[in-house]
Amino acid sequence: MKNHYLNICQSILFAWLISGLLLPGIVYSQQSVTSSSSRVQIGDPEIELHPFKPGDALLISVFPDTSSFLNGTYPIDDRGFAEFPIIGKMNVSKMTIIELKDILKTTYRSYLRSTEMYIKPLIRVSLTGGFFHPGLYYVDYNSSIWEVIRRGGGVTLDEGLYEITWQRDGDDIDDIIPYFEKGVSLKKMGFKSGDQIWTPNSPARTFWDYTRDLLPILTFATTIMLTYYTIQTNFIYLQSGRRY
Numbered sequence: 119m120k121n122h123y124l125n126i127c128q129s130i131l132f133a134w135l136i137s138g139l140l141l142p143g144i145v146y147s148q149q150s151v152t153s154s155s156s157r158v159q160i161g162d163p164e165i166e167l168h169p170f171k172p173g174d175a176l177l178i179s180v181f182p183d184t185s186s187f188l189n190g191t192y193p194i195d196d197r198g199f200a201e202f203p204i205i206g207k208m209n210v211s212k213m214t215i216i217e218l219k220d221i222l223k224t225t226y227r228s229y230l231r232s233t234e235m236y237i238k239p240l241i242r243v244s245l246t247g248g249f250f251h252p253g254l255y256y257v258d259y260n261s262s263i264w265e266v267i268r269r270g271g272g273v274t275l276d277e278g279l280y281e282i283t284w285q286r287d288g289d290d291i292d293d294i295i296p297y298f299e300k301g302v303s304l305k306k307m308g309f310k311s312g313d314q315i316w317t318p319n320s321p322a323r324t325f326w327d328y329t330r331d332l333l334p335i336l337t338f339a340t341t342i343m344l345t346y347y348t349i350q351t352n353f354i355y356l357q358s359g360r361r362y
Contacts, residue, residue, distance in 0.1 A: 168211060168214070170211055171194065174194050177240055186232075188203065188230065204226075239259070244313070263307070267279075270315075278317040281317055283316050285315070
């Protein structure tokens with residue numbers, strides 16, 4: 119009987135020992151899985167809520183069919199609607215990327231050879247001033263400022279690159295040169311949709327520029343004065359000749 123109780127106590131102690139060794143590892147592995155899954159969710163653009171903002175745009179690429187009628191950039195109006203082929207306007211401002219992708223796959227299944235598609239939200243950037251192709255552009259939020267300027271054809275002046283300003287609502291935001299050197303993304307810069315990038319379209323005026331502008335006026339005035347002086351002189355000579 120005593121041996122029976124002794125065996126039971128040994129079994130309980132052995133179970134406690136095993137659980138004490140294994141439980142921390144199990145908890146740690148569960149925490150690691152939870153932590154890693156959280157990190158994946160945070161960095162995964164597929165599950166970002168409502169990435170399509172009014173005034174922005176979205177890019178659709180159907181692959182491997184690169185010539186699909188659905189490929190292209192679709193602007194989003196101020197109400198959050200984007201206009202698609204065949205189905206017309208649809209409110210995308212309250213959709214995730216996955217939700218929009220599922221709707222488009224279901225809608226266009228009979229029109230597409232492949233329903234595999236990539237959807238990317240785009241923000242709007244205005245390039246004004248001394249760019250070869252100024253205007254409004256839709257760009258990826260993860261693009262660098264170099265990519266944005268390349269879309270605008272580059273700057274017209276050699277020194278224009280060093281005079282670029284980043285503006286928001288008419289105010290200068292920050293010196294943009296360090297971001298050129300680091301090559302960081304618009305998102306990391308704190309760039310917002312609707313921000314402007316401006317550079318001068320003509321060099322700073324110098325003294326000689328103003329002189330060049332005034333020279334025709336001075337020349338014209340001098341010509342008038344000389345003509346008047348010549349006429350007056352000839353008139354005096356004529357009057358003097360008549361007297362004698």
